[in-house]
Amino acid sequence: MAVENTKTTDHKSTRKLWRDFQRPILIAGAVCAIGLVLAGDYPLSFLAGPIAPALAIGLCITLLSTLALTGRFMAGAYDEHELYGFMYGQAIASGIVMYVYMFWYLLWRGAFLPEPSHLAMFLSLFGLSGLIYLFKKYT
Amino acid sequence: MVEDDAPRRAPKMSPRERKYWGTLAACAVLGGIIGFAMAFTGMLDSKDPTAMLYSNAALPRNLALVIAALWGLGLPIGCLFYHHYADEQDQHAYLWACTMGWYIFVVLTPTWWLLGRGGLTPPVDIGVIFLVSMVVNALVWLWKRYV
Numbered sequence: 001m002a003v004e005n006t007k008t009t010d011h012k013s014t015r016k017l018w019r020d021f022q023r024p025i026l027i028a029g030a031v032c033a034i035g036l037v038l039a040g041d042y043p044l045s046f047l048a049g050p051i052a053p054a055l056a057i058g059l060c061i062t063l064l065s066t067l068a069l070t071g072r073f074m075a076g077a078y079d080e081h082e083l084y085g086f087m088y089g090q091a092i093a094s095g096i097v098m099y100v101y102m103f104w105y106l107l108w109r110g111a112f113l114p115e116p117s118h119l120a121m122f123l124s125l126f127g128l129s130g131l132i133y134l135f136k137k138y139t
Numbered sequence: 140m141v142e143d144d145a146p147r148r149a150p151k152m153s154p155r156e157r158k159y160w161g162t163l164a165a166c167a168v169l170g171g172i173i174g175f176a177m178a179f180t181g182m183l184d185s186k187d188p189t190a191m192l193y194s195n196a197a198l199p200r201n202l203a204l205v206i207a208a209l210w211g212l213g214l215p216i217g218c219l220f221y222h223h224y225a226d227e228q229d230q231h232a233y234l235w236a237c238t239m240g241w242y243i244f245v246v247l248t249p250t251w252w253l254l255g256r257g258g259l260t261p262p263v264d265i266g267v268i269f270l271v272s273m274v275v276n277a278l279v280w281l282w283k284r285y286v
Binding site for chain 1: 197204233235240248250252254256257258265276
């Protein structure tokens with residue numbers, strides 16, 4: 001009984017930690033985006049163009065550490081239902097990567113479409129995986 | 140006693156298992172046809188054997204359309220049959236495999252993109268990321284399914 005109580009308390013505290021952690025994640029994302037826009041010559045350099053190597057490394061460290069910490073806290077904070085919704089969203093997005101990329105790539109090689117864009121795929125599918133997660137969680 | 144003396148035979152596959160393996164075999168054959176068609180075209184383009192695998196040269200338009208149609212129709216149909224015949228353990232392995240493949244895609248794409256823009260690596264190549272992600276996907280599926 002004591003063990004169960006401890007587990008519940010741990011889970012609650014991890015959930016609270018995760019809730020507290022969501023704000024810094026959003027701030028880190030905004031910092032990365034603003035940094036990228038300011039680093040270029042014009043606002044569209046968010047999409048392309050060179051940036052300073054030090055900035056690239058700094059942004060990579062910010063991004064990877066945020067992802068690692070997100071995974072760490074989420075794993076402890078999610079219950080089975082949420083975890084299933086999360087994994088389901090990612091599985092669907094992964095399947096769409098497999099489907100869309102290859103399709104786009106083949107039509108590019110046949111000169112029907114422009115070259116596949118990593119950014120278009122990444123942003124649209126990242127958004128899609130989040131939407132599927134929210135759908136599985138709240139419907 | 141009679142059972143002990145009887146020659147051991149591999150257990151017979153259930154109809155569901157036969158359909159499951161049939162689906163995987165059909166997908167493998169379809170992948171083989173697509174791969175062969177692309178490799179063969181690459182081989183015609185160049186004498187270099189590696190060109191068969193890594194060529195991004197233009198494909199004849201009709202061939203590209205046919206292969207894209209094979210992929211565009213074959214993958215959803217294969218997935219439909221796969222999910223219909225796969226057991227719970229397989230579905231679980233599939234979920235994990237896709238999640239790990241997705242993690243690779245999500246981590247590798249922005250990291251490489253940023254480092255490429257910083258001039259520290261060559262420009263990001265989504266084809267390579269796609270391949271790495273699919274290999275990880277397959278390895279995790281095999282691990283979760285058979286280990």
